[in-house]
Amino acid sequence: MKTDMLHPVSPGLYEIPADYKKGMRVPARIYADWSMLDDMDNAVLEQLTNVAMLPGIQKYALCMPDGHSGYGFPIGGVAAIDPDEGVISPGGIGFDINCGIRLVATNLTYEEIKPSLTKIVDRLFAAVPSGVGGKGMISLSRSEFDTAVREGTAWAVKKGFGVPADMEYTEDSGTIAGADPSHVSMKAFERGKNQIGTLGSGNHFLEIQVVKKENIYDESRAREFGIVRDNQVFLMIHCGSRGYGHQIASDYLQRFLSVMQGKYGLSMPDRELACAPFRSDDGSAYFGAMNCAINFAFINRQLIMHRVREVFGEVLRKSPEDLGMRLVYDVCHNTAKLETHSIDGRDRELLIHRKGATRAFPGNMKGVPGRYRGAGQPVIIGGSMETGSYLLAGEESAADSFFSTAHGSGRAMSRKQAKKQFNGRELLRSMKEKGIYVQTASLAGLAEEAGSAYKNIDEVVRAAECAGISRVVAKFIPVGNIKG
Amino acid sequence: MGFRILDDITCADTAIELDGGDLSELFTAGAGALLAVIVENPGAVVKHIARSFSLENKEIDLLLYEFLEELIYYKDAESLLLIPEKISIEHVDNVYRLHCSAAGDMADRKKYSFNVDVKAVTFHKFNVKYENNVWYATVVLDV
Numbered sequence: 181m182k183t184d185m186l187h188p189v190s191p192g193l194y195e196i197p198a199d200y201k202k203g204m205r206v207p208a209r210i211y212a213d214w215s216m217l218d219d220m221d222n223a224v225l226e227q228l229t230n231v232a233m234l235p236g237i238q239k240y241a242l243c244m245p246d247g248h249s250g251y252g253f254p255i256g257g258v259a260a261i262d263p264d265e266g267v268i269s270p271g272g273i274g275f276d277i278n279c280g281i282r283l284v285a286t287n288l289t290y291e292e293i294k295p296s297l298t299k300i301v302d303r304l305f306a307a308v309p310s311g312v313g314g315k316g317m318i319s320l321s322r323s324e325f326d327t328a329v330r331e332g333t334a335w336a337v338k339k340g341f342g343v344p345a346d347m348e349y350t351e352d353s354g355t356i357a358g359a360d361p362s363h364v365s366m367k368a369f370e371r372g373k374n375q376i377g378t379l380g381s382g383n384h385f386l387e388i389q390v391v392k393k394e395n396i397y398d399e400s401r402a403r404e405f406g407i408v409r410d411n412q413v414f415l416m417i418h419c420g421s422r423g424y425g426h427q428i429a430s431d432y433l434q435r436f437l438s439v440m441q442g443k444y445g446l447s448m449p450d451r452e453l454a455c456a457p458f459r460s461d462d463g464s465a466y467f468g469a470m471n472c473a474i475n476f477a478f479i480n481r482q483l484i485m486h487r488v489r490e491v492f493g494e495v496l497r498k499s500p501e502d503l504g505m506r507l508v509y510d511v512c513h514n515t516a517k518l519e520t521h522s523i524d525g526r527d528r529e530l531l532i533h534r535k536g537a538t539r540a541f542p543g544n545m546k547g548v549p550g551r552y553r554g555a556g557q558p559v560i561i562g563g564s565m566e567t568g569s570y571l572l573a574g575e576e577s578a579a580d581s582f583f584s585t586a587h588g589s590g591r592a593m594s595r596k597q598a599k600k601q602f603n604g605r606e607l608l609r610s611m612k613e614k615g616i617y618v619q620t621a622s623l624a625g626l627a628e629e630a631g632s633a634y635k636n637i638d639e640v641v642r643a644a645e646c647a648g649i650s651r652v653v654a655k656f657i658p659v660g661n662i663k664g
Numbered sequence: 665m666g667f668r669i670l671d672d673i674t675c676a677d678t679a680i681e682l683d684g685g686d687l688s689e690l691f692t693a694g695a696g697a698l699l700a701v702i703v704e705n706p707g708a709v710v711k712h713i714a715r716s717f718s719l720e721n722k723e724i725d726l727l728l729y730e731f732l733e734e735l736i737y738y739k740d741a742e743s744l745l746l747i748p749e750k751i752s753i754e755h756v757d758n759v760y761r762l763h764c765s766a767a768g769d770m771a772d773r774k775k776y777s778f779n780v781d782v783k784a785v786t787f788h789k790f791n792v793k794y795e796n797n798v799w800y801a802t803v804v805l806d807v
């Protein structure tokens with residue numbers, strides 16, 4: 181990436197001044213170390229400085245350490261918008277609304293599951309629909325579906341797909357307020373109705389992971405998050421709102437493009453930054469629909485976790501409770517949420533757009549479960565299927581990022597390049613040799629997700645810690661993986 | 665005339681380049697590219713379930729956007745992989761009107777090998793143009 185306009189602000193933080201490009205309302209800031217900046221594509225710079233032009237943006241347009249180019253916003257983009265004066269933009273949230281990730285603890289060690297690992301992965305692959313055309317676990321009428329997306333995880337738990345504690349350990353308790361299905365098209369419903377409880381494809385996964393003693397970097401926080409023994413087994417689930425959320429994003433992107441200039445006099449340099457005033461009929465309709473997709477994604481991950489608990493119980497012949505299968509936390513990646521943040525010493529309600537970024541609240545902020553008051557909110561960073569993932573914690577020093585941090589490792593290689601370089605079947609074999617047993621709906625898709633196609637996740641989390649936007653707690657090593 | 669999958673436009677997703685001697689060819693190429701992104705062996709998709717649909721838009725690029733979105737809709741709502749058999753597009757009173765007759769098969773893992781699912785059509789680098797009697801388009805698909 182061109183770096184001549186970047187000014188260092190503090191360790192791991194660089195700024196592009198607001199006079200860099202005409203129309204910028206605030207400076208743009210990138211959390212990264214110098215070598216990561218060098219590797220970022222120029223489109224990140226272009227997109228981030230476009231984000232700085234959004235009406236109502238406060239303080240800075242931000243990019244997290246795993247940033248790479250997206251549409252409208254870069255992936256890793258964060259923008260805090262004044263809801264009274266500013267806009268909401270589907271391009272600041274993404275097509276996969278509330279794509280997110282959850283971490284489930286067990287009381288098992290790797291040695292205890294090793295003899296059954298192949299069986300567990302095979303059973304999970306059969307039990308959790310994945311890939312193109314994967315049919316959902318349940319089918320609902322429109323009216324029951326609408327009830328579900330209004331209530332989120334609470335609906336799933338009420339229907340027997342979980343326990344009340346699952347709500348407590350999900351962002352927003354698994355139920356975002358303000359979901360209004362009357363603003364969701366029939367097409368979105370039809371795309372989503374058969375996809376509840378499905379993983380999807382691309383970079384979505386269900387993974388069995390192990391935490392080794394030497395990969396625990398903050399013992400006190402690790403204990404609070406439930407990491408209590410060497411080689412302890414965890415499950416990670418990464419997926420989103422499937423066709424339901426994708427259709428809502430597409431519907432409102434087109435709607436905003438058709439009204440933003442004529443009705444609201446708004447103009448942006450990129451069609452993917454289509455927007456409408458938050459306090460308008462169009463803005464509030466999208467917010468109501470987007471919140472339905474947020475709740476859909478919470479239900480999706482909840483149902484998958486329910487199946488995971490069932491499979492572990494069946495294979496290991498113990499109840500999920502006896503296996504200690506507790507949800508550590510569920511975080512969202514692609515959302516716009518109303519949150520209270522301090523701007524120049526004054527608490528204000530702001531609409532925080534996070535696209536490929538994770539909320540990272542310190543322990544003293546509202547919304548963090550009581551159990552994590554000391555440790556801070558768990559932040560789950562999904563890595564590639566070969567290299568591992570991380571658990572971090574929110575920090576008080578992250579106020580300038582509106583308590584946001586990275587969400588993954590970020591791609592370093594295009595999908596086509598990866599497919600040229602790697603062979604799915606060969607990858608399956610080499611991963612098995614390394615002790616990672618994989619089941620996939622698509623060998624070609626697997627090649628696109630090879631570890632070398634991603635940035636170095638160790639560098640991403642160290643950059644996040646160096647900049648003070650979250651603290652590294654532990655690293656998880658994959659031993660079994662279901663790929664969509 | 666047809667499509668190419670591009671390597672240098674997007675890192676995380678998939679870009680396609682289309683061309684056609686007329687709009688019908690351009691849109692047919694778009695449907696072919698979409699199917700090739702999703703299915704490893706698109707030529708093997710059996711055409712035994714028929715669907716037809718009509719769309720209209722004042723802008724030709726937005727019509728292409730809606731057309732590809734419609735095919736994605738069928739893929740999710742009915743698990744159908746569709747191949748256009750006949751596409752007619754007319755431009756009357758400043759409105760483009762499309763009618764598509766298509767046929768295809770269920771997205772069945774036992775019958776077909778899949779690459780990756782497509783979530784949406786994006787406006788990123790989205791471009792439709794007519795030059796030297798040929799229609800061209802560039803489309804980035806969110807996968």
